[in-house]
Amino acid sequence: MLNRQHFIKENDGIEVSFSNRDKLIIGGFIYTLGLIVWGILSKGWYMTEIGALFFALGIFSGIVTRMSQKEIAENFVKGCGEFIYV
Structure with a gap:
């Protein structure tokens, strides 16, 4: 199955809501990215951190x-x- 077929499905008329949990997870992701940028630029963080x-x-x-x-x-x-390809 192609990746496109795996991720694209027909809309069955189901309405999906954007919950507070979704917002919290996205906020955590943005915070983590900011922390990564700060750590790389000011602390010299690499792959472990x-x-x-x-x-x-x-x-x-x-x-x-x-x-x-x-x-x-x-x-x-x-x-x-x-992410792992052997």
Whole structure:
């Protein structure tokens, strides 16, 4: 299946709302990006620190969406797996 077909689905007339949880997660993402830029420019951060921030963002997002520890771990591993090509 092509990536385009995987992500583009027909609209079944379902209206999707933009909840406060969504806003909180996007806010956390923007805050994390700002922290990354600050850390790189003023503290000389590299991959370890940046990775730790994204890891913390993943945990934060899981807590906000009320996932269990197991669900957070499974989704994190699944997301990382999409970046790894062997």
